[in-house]
Amino acid sequence: MSWKSRNQNNVIPFNKAVENKKLIDAEIRLRKLMKSIEWKMQQPMWEMLLFDDEELQILSSFGETLKFANEQTAPKVASVLATYLLRKQSEEDLTL
Numbered sequence: 608m609s610w611k612s613r614n615q616n617n618v619i620p621f622n623k624a625v626e627n628k629k630l631i632d633a634e635i636r637l638r639k640l641m642k643s644i645e646w647k648m649q650q651p652m653w654e655m656l657l658f659d660d661e662e663l664q665i666l667s668s669f670g671e672t673l674k675f676a677n678e679q680t681a682p683k684v685a686s687v688l689a690t691y692l693l694r695k696q697s698e699e700d701l702t703l
Contacts, residue, residue: 640665645675648683657691 640662647656658666666673666684675681 637665637669641673641675644684645677645680648675648680648687649677653683654687654690656687658687 644658644662644666647653647658650656666688673681
């Protein structure tokens with residue numbers, strides 16, 4: 608078996624200035640939803656506000672890595688989610 612040197616020049620160079628539009632849109636959406644969560648948690652009656660489906664999706668996907676500007680936001684989010692779960696659980700118990 609003989610070995611021949613191969614010219615593997617099949618790598619396509621991409622322009623570094625080309626940006627991924629979907630990635631940029633996803634980052635903008637993430638920042639927008641984080642600001643929405645932060646705004647809700649800074650309201651006077653924050654414990655009465657609920658999260659919409661997109662905010663819940665972001666919290667479930669990236670919750671452990673999210674960094675909020677205000678350090679009180681994360682504990683408030685945990686409190687609202689725990690209250691929501693307990694309320695749903697008690698509603699299910701009542702229907703049984």
